[in-house]
Amino acid sequence: MIGLYAALWGLVQGLSPILVPVLGLYDVLRRNRAATLRLLGLLWVFLFAELLGVTLAGLLWIRHTLMPGRPRERFLEEHYRLQWWWGRLLLGASARLLNLRLMVEGDEEAAPGPVVVFMRHTSIVDTVLPLVFLGSRHGLRLRYVLKKGLQLDPCLDLVGGRLPNYFVDRSGETEREIEAVGELAKDLGERDGVLIYPEGTRFSARKLARAREKLAEHDPLLHELSAGLTHVLPPRPGGALALLDTALPAGADVVFFAHTGLDHLERMHDVLSGEVLGSVVRLRMWRVSGRSIPVEREARLRWLYGQWARVDAFAAEGGTRSVPAPAPAIEARPSV
Numbered sequence: 390m391i392g393l394y395a396a397l398w399g400l401v402q403g404l405s406p407i408l409v410p411v412l413g414l415y416d417v418l419r420r421n422r423a424a425t426l427r428l429l430g431l432l433w434v435f436l437f438a439e440l441l442g443v444t445l446a447g448l449l450w451i452r453h454t455l456m457p458g459r460p461r462e463r464f465l466e467e468h469y470r471l472q473w474w475w476g477r478l479l480l481g482a483s484a485r486l487l488n489l490r491l492m493v494e495g496d497e498e499a500a501p502g503p504v505v506v507f508m509r510h511t512s513i514v515d516t517v518l519p520l521v522f523l524g525s526r527h528g529l530r531l532r533y534v535l536k537k538g539l540q541l542d543p544c545l546d547l548v549g550g551r552l553p554n555y556f557v558d559r560s561g562e563t564e565r566e567i568e569a570v571g572e573l574a575k576d577l578g579e580r581d582g583v584l585i586y587p588e589g590t591r592f593s594a595r596k597l598a599r600a601r602e603k604l605a606e607h608d609p610l611l612h613e614l615s616a617g618l619t620h621v622l623p624p625r626p627g628g629a630l631a632l633l634d635t636a637l638p639a640g641a642d643v644v645f646f647a648h649t650g651l652d653h654l655e656r657m658h659d660v661l662s663g664e665v666l667g668s669v670v671r672l673r674m675w676r677v678s679g680r681s682i683p684v685e686r687e688a689r690l691r692w693l694y695g696q697w698a699r700v701d702a703f704a705a706e707g708g709t710r711s712v713p714a715p716a717p718a719i720e721a722r723p724s725v
């Protein structure tokens with residue numbers, strides 16, 4: 390994949406003297422607000438960030454190998470900082486190329502750790518939001534629950550594999566995978582957290598309908614609890630509850646991370662529709678004390694779905710009303 394990314398970046402770079410004027414003329418004729426040029430810019434930045442990230446990860450590995458006495462904690466800290474820089478680069482470039490305005494409320498509630506973060510998932514961009522607004526801004530070192538297929542991405546594979554993340558094998562044994570996810574929440578400190586996307590995949594109306602059909606067949610309680618959801622998928626309880634079972638007895642709290650404004654950017658080529666250009670992206674976080682969360686399984690499920698309904702309400706209203714009562718929103722444009 391590194392070779393493929395390098396070849397693609399070289400191709401885009403080499404053909405840019407032709408691509409830029411041709412695509413620019415196409416955009417003028419189509420009057421599509423330079424959507425094609427913006428997509429080309431996003432592709433260039435993504436490939437550049439990948440190649441530079443892999444290079445820096447290689448240099449960190451060489452330094453660590455040549456200096457065997459260096460503390461491993463220092464090695465991990467350098468990779469967290471590399472991860473934060475990578476997130477700032479991608480989010481900053483996306484915000485500028487797509488003319489996004491990011492309005493942030495409640496991110497100060499995410500720190501300090503230990504915390505378990507439950508985040509809404511709708512877009513390719515929301516994967517870097519926690520790196521910027523929780524990691525880079527507050528120094529929170531997040532451990533991610535990710536799908537195994539993401540290891541095809543060179544940076545996620547190299548850097549993510551060196552940090553205490555877990556790549557879930559969806560084709561593997563479910564109980565073993567859930568147990569491994571729960572292990573990720575062990576030994577969290579004041580600068581640590583675990584992040585999971587409880588929906589398990591990006592939202593779409595079709596996926597929501599299918600999820601509710603499955604719950605109706607196999608889990609009447611969750612089907613009942615998910616009845617009012619319209620803009621989020623029902624949380625999958627396995628990994629979420631496993632993290633709570635491990636983290637809460639050790640004194641962790643839970644942070645919910647809701648956002649809206651990225652719903653039309655599920656994949657990179659969705660830029661061509663123009664729907665996301667100029668969007669206001671609203672982010673809202675709120676913290677729940679771990680001591681207030683029920684212990685019994687059914688009560689904990691009702692609590693989780695109740696909180697997720699608040700995420701849904703925020704998304705349904707376009708973020709115009711905060712959940713709960715808001716602190717003043719802060720407009721943020723991450724620097725590249």
